Amino acid sequence: SPEPCSRVLLPKAALGLSLGGLSTVSPCSPAAPTPSDKELLAGGSYPQKNAEILSSQYGINVFLAGLLLMFAWAVHAVGIRKSDLLSYLITLMLIQLLWMLWYICRSYTQKRLIQEKDTHAGARWLKCGITLFAVITLILDSFKIGYFVGYADCLSATEGVFPVTHAVHTLLQVYFLWCHAKDIIQSFKTLERFGVIHSVFTNLLLWTNGVLTESKHQLNEHKERLITLGFGNISIELDDHHPHCNCSTTTLCSIFSQGIYYLYPFTIEYHILASTMLYVLWKNIGRRVEHHQQHKTPFKFHGITVGTILGLIVLTSTIAIVVVYLIKIGRSKVKSELALIMFYIYAITVLTLMCMAGIVALLIYRLEERSLDESKNPARKLDADLLVGTASGSWLLSWGSILAIICAQAHPTYTWYNLPYSILVIIEKYVQNLFIIESVHREQETADDIKTIRIVTVSTESTLSLAPSYNEIYNGTTDVDNGDVPYIFNGSISLQEGSRDGGFEDDKSKASSSVAPASRSILKNIAAFLFLCNLSLWIPPAFGCRPEYDNGLEEIVFSLEPWIIIVNLAMPFSIFYCMHSAASLFEVNCKT
Template identity: 65%
Template sequence: MLEGLGSPASPRAAASTSVVGSSGPAACPPPSAPRCPESPVPRRGGMRASVPQKLAETLSSQYGLIVFVAGLLLLLAWAVHAAGVGKSDLLCFLTALMLLQLLWMLWYVGRSSAHRRLFRLKDTHAGAGWLRGSITLFAVITIILGCLKIGYFIGFSECLSATEGVFPVMHAVHTLLQVYFLWGHAKDIIQSFKTLERFGVIHSVFTNLLLWANGVLNESKHQLNEHKERLITLGFGNITTVLDDHTPQCNCTPPTLCTAISHGIYYLYPFNIEYQILASTMLYVLWKNIGRKVDSHQHQKMQFKSDGVTVGAVLGLTALAATIAVVVVYLIHIGRSKTKSESALIMFYLYAITLLMLMGAAGLAGIRIYRIEEKSLDESKNPARKLDSDLLVGTASGSWLISWGSILAILCAEDHPRYTWYNLPYSILVMVEKYIQNLFIIESIHREPEKLSEDIRTLRVVTVCNGKPVASSCLKSGGVAGDVAPRGRDMPPAAKGNVCMREGCGKEEEKQEESSWGGSPSPVRLPRFLQGNAKRKVLRNIAAFLFLCNISLWIPPAFGCRPEYDNGLEEIVFGFEPWIIVVNLAMPFSIFYRMHAAASLFEVYCNI
């Protein structure tokens, strides 16, 4: 989880890296000492904190974890109705955490604007525009949710403690300032006062994670209650169906308004949950970037072009429309009667099986295209991208757990109503589709955008260092292929010094050298219809389709269409409580997976 921030190499160390492997026809020309006169003298101790990097990291991460487990325990205590621990204790704790984060953010923003003229390093990969856009959207809904909660508090003010009124107000303020903070500073690479800032950022990460866990818990309790109500309607008296009710013990003054508000709150929770987790991932990347030495990587500006993706978009939008229809029908039918429930389940499974098969096929096609055009990946250091990959695989495990549960239940159950058999292909497809999709996304985000590769070839022969042409490939091979040279002139000195120390240009380099220096251009074995723009178009269609499908598959579980509950088979095999615990633990990750995959696919789409 916690990783060394790596590569703290001084400019000079890299500069003197010059043992040449010179035998063989493809060797580099001997470097003719291409000096860049304005490259920086490292400031003596300027970048060094009083505590070494690794230690400061451990100090802060341990602090964050301790705060986090404390919060988790309070959440657990509330969830299990622990004696003496009320909701107000939990809210007090969360409010205190938010207040602390607010103060820290204010200090940081104030300090930053005071030192505005100082050159600040930025990680161009972090806090992408679309990410900040979507977080703003979710934040707006979170603030609306806050307003509804305040209304709820006013309605029930007789019998609610003051903390339940303070919490939403504080949460709204916190959301506002945090979005402002993320817009301005998500790309920062903090270099000064590292220890203090590290504590602030990690505190923010775990505060958001706890707010996420709080949202998830509220949502789960709500879903569970709805499920129990359905069971009661269907007449299952044998399962322990005590509603876990947290509604206040007094009357709300305008009753209809209150009911509307309570309902509204639960429709907005999924967005709040996404907001919190997105914020914490952005802050985590900020934390990983503290004290990092980066090369000023020229990040290709992402472009959103909508031409030529008609097929993907139409198919995706059809899927989206179908999903909404299915969810509405499902929610109307489920729990009304046994036959209606069963038909709703069968409808859902058939819909999901079709969609998952299409998605799997699209993913496979994408991977196949990548495999035909053999090209090695950019494996340079990039905390934002690494987090994306890890989250994809990690959160997919949540739904794999649920799927295995369903499969096991089907295999072990004594009698199988007809609808349960649809569950088997559905569960298997959920696993397979995520496996394939992760491969596709991870390969996509590790490929360099096409345009850059072109640039490299152009820049190969003559590389310009400080205006003078130098017959050497130094700049190129130091940074990741093609990232640096175009900005040679206007690069800030601090970044420039670090240019030659990036790892990871290896294979790409090697391959290109084989073709350009060795004189044998490697044959591109793509079928003609898959070359150049056509290939790009196919990939973009796939990405667009998968993007819309992931949005589609996010909707059902987020808004209460959970066949894992309603199916009933798993509850019989594992027992009601164990299965509910498994689903409630794994489902939030499964839901987050869809939104995160959609976000990654959007990025993939823009980069193709």
């Protein structure tokens, strides 16, 4: 029966490779290897391993040079001006622009070269998210251009060229990501690798630049607050604050300069998202993927009312709390303390709810066992690594606070609230990561799966000695691959099939499917609730509500400068974590 052959869309190349010289005996092998297959058999994958290392080392060096330039500028190194840094960034962006134009042109003229797509990469919500952030980034760029026009007399030309280049770069990059984020590049791989890795690290540098500018601004704000609170003894010097000439239209300039700093968080998110999407593109170069039928998982509002309502309550009250906090903090000592206590109590409540939701979700998973999807998936692996990696930012800050509370000699009342808050931050991230990573690794139960199992079962029973070879071929057993990625096809199906045929586990799987509707509804609500909570957690740090500074305790223990270093290192990751976990939870919600 040749039927499974047409049903399961095994890529020709993979079949050609694994069956090798057996094409005459195997009933559904392709007629003959295509030219690209020949290339592969002749060791075509060989220079690609080199290209991978060559390009990644190139990217790291570009990044390190940029980092040092930024560091030198930040510490006011002799002979390094802001224009040097901006020139470097402009050069990198122009190179990326040229490469993207070349790639887009080539992909139009030679459509046949890019046939394969990674269905997991470049999800729609990611593209929509990046477009939203890009639009705000364009507004920021226009503000910067306006600011430059206002202060044109005393700003170097690069300060005007930079936002213009950045705007063009943003426009083209978003277009590029919309059209090509799913590409699996199979030709001219070396040049592509260099281009993509260049883009990844250009975006990372632009991200670092954004973080640095934002940190400098936050630091200035904090110092201004310190003056108000009466810490006059700290040597306060506002850094890179205003140009040394007057703006031609003062009100406009002040709006621009205020607006720029409120828009920065979005630009920062935009660049980190762009670089992760480009990184997945880079990982996919030269890879062979299974032609999975993509499970369409549209977002449905139906059935998550409770979670959404609770989440929206949290979201609105967070906005209210942040507004009150920003109004009260720094006005006087008493007002600041009240604002801090209010913030901590509120945050403790929200974090406790989030922890409980996460634990309930994990318990449901323990009751309802399902096999894990172990297939190769660079986008998912990157997501999981990013979750754990960026959570480290929050953990570092929390451990800093805990250490400060333990070691401090004087404990004003409001500082005690910091202890449960910090501990809850650690636990919440811990539980939430477990929940998200387990969710995205769980097998999706679809009608498709069940059909496959039936077909395979029938074929096992009806056909004779030839059957095993078909089953071997269709159910997850082709591995020789040209790229550096092992080739795995629908491994889970054969596992499920094995358990059915083996005759055990039947009761258990029946039981779990009967539990499903109720628990699935709970899980969807939890995901929706956590999604909105993470958006809420993102608001305070992104908009300058920073109890880590205002609290004062850590500053006394670590002293100001070291604590600023820690916060400025950890905070960008912490902010990114909230965004990223929200995005992941949205995906979980769609998948559940």
